[in-house]
Amino acid sequence: MEKPVLDIRNLAIRYAGASRDSVRGVSFTLGRERLGIVGESGSGKSTVGRAILKLLPTAQITADRMQFEDIDLLKTSEREMLKIRGRRMSMILQDPKYSLNPIQRVGRQVAETYMRHFPATKAEAKAKTLAMLEAVKIRDPERVHDLYPHEISGGMGQRIMIAMMLLAEPELVIADEPTSALDVTVRLQVLEILNGLVRDRGIGLIMISHDLNLVRNFCDRVLIMFDGQVVETLRASELDNAQHPYTRGLLAAQPRIGDRRKMLSVLDRRPEWSQEVTA
Numbered sequence: 001m002e003k004p005v006l007d008i009r010n011l012a013i014r015y016a017g018a019s020r021d022s023v024r025g026v027s028f029t030l031g032r033e034r035l036g037i038v039g040e041s042g043s044g045k046s047t048v049g050r051a052i053l054k055l056l057p058t059a060q061i062t063a064d065r066m067q068f069e070d071i072d073l074l075k076t077s078e079r080e081m082l083k084i085r086g087r088r089m090s091m092i093l094q095d096p097k098y099s100l101n102p103i104q105r106v107g108r109q110v111a112e113t114y115m116r117h118f119p120a121t122k123a124e125a126k127a128k129t130l131a132m133l134e135a136v137k138i139r140d141p142e143r144v145h146d147l148y149p150h151e152i153s154g155g156m157g158q159r160i161m162i163a164m165m166l167l168a169e170p171e172l173v174i175a176d177e178p179t180s181a182l183d184v185t186v187r188l189q190v191l192e193i194l195n196g197l198v199r200d201r202g203i204g205l206i207m208i209s210h211d212l213n214l215v216r217n218f219c220d221r222v223l224i225m226f227d228g229q230v231v232e233t234l235r236a237s238e239l240d241n242a243q244h245p246y247t248r249g250l251l252a253a254q255p256r257i258g259d260r261r262k263m264l265s266v267l268d269r270r271p272e273w274s275q276e277v278t279a
């Protein structure tokens with residue numbers, strides 16, 4: 001088997017002041033593939049994503065192994081992480097409004113990010129920016145380059161964030177609900193761009209979502225999280241054959257277009273599932 005992009009063993013995370021771990025015993029590997037992490041709100045999906053980028057400065061993170069390519073994440077200092085974040089691993093968040101500087105033109109922000117990671121003149125960085133805006137299907141890159149964040153739509157903002165991230169050529173991308181604020185057609189375009197990254201550039205992609213239908217159609221494999229633990233890992237195509245009662249409950253709670261109208265099931269949560277730890 002090819003070397004994984006990411007290898008996580010027995011990850012536990014406790015927020016400062018909390019009396020219990022918000023994430024416990026989480027283990028998984030990520031190859032050059034699309035891995036979905038699903039689970040209801042509060043199950044720990046985003047906490048896992050942020051821990052991988054070491055964006056939880058006050059939380060206590062322990063693990064038997066946290067290996068990203070040639071980097072042991074358990075040993076990296078914040079100084080080293082500053083060189084890794086944004087360059088070798090990136091995160092895309094739900095709402096680009098919070099990630100873009102509101103008082104700087106978007107093109108400049110993209111170009112400056114490029115110049116932070118690579119030696120380039122301003123003119124070279126601008127040319128790279130325009131080419132990348134075009135690559136993420138922004139129709140009039142010259143015009144969009146000069147807009148401020150409040151002048152662009154959510155879908156365009158998300159594509160600009162992706163362009164910014166792509167210029168750094170990362171090996172790992174963690175997308176935390178990247179399309180939940182977008183309408184259906186823009187959502188499909190953004191997913192297609194992410195798909196292209198995995199297919200053409202061989203990156204590892206983690207897609208955090210509460211939308212089972214989205215991960216079923218988009219991802220290769222899926223981790224199901226419940227109460228800070230991974231209760232089941234499946235191929236996305238096998239999702240409908242899930243064994244764990246929590247996963248079955250999540251599936252039953254999904255409305256499906258075309259189904260006869262009936263009451264949706266209420267999600268069952270049993271205390272004994274919180275004790276299980278799956279590798």
Ligand SMILES: Nc1ncnc2c1ncn2[C@@H]1O[C@H](COP(=O)(O)OP(=O)(O)OP(=O)(O)O)[C@@H](O)[C@H]1O
Nearest residue numbers: 015018022039040041042043044045046047048210
């Ligand atoms: N900054 C924080 N300080 C303390 N506890 C936190 C913090 N952030 C999250 N938690 C707790 O950690 C647990 C996991 O939260 P997390 O946000 O990772 O879940 P999630 O599955 O991503 O949920 P959502 O889908 O709503 O984003 C929750 O119990 C939450 O209350």
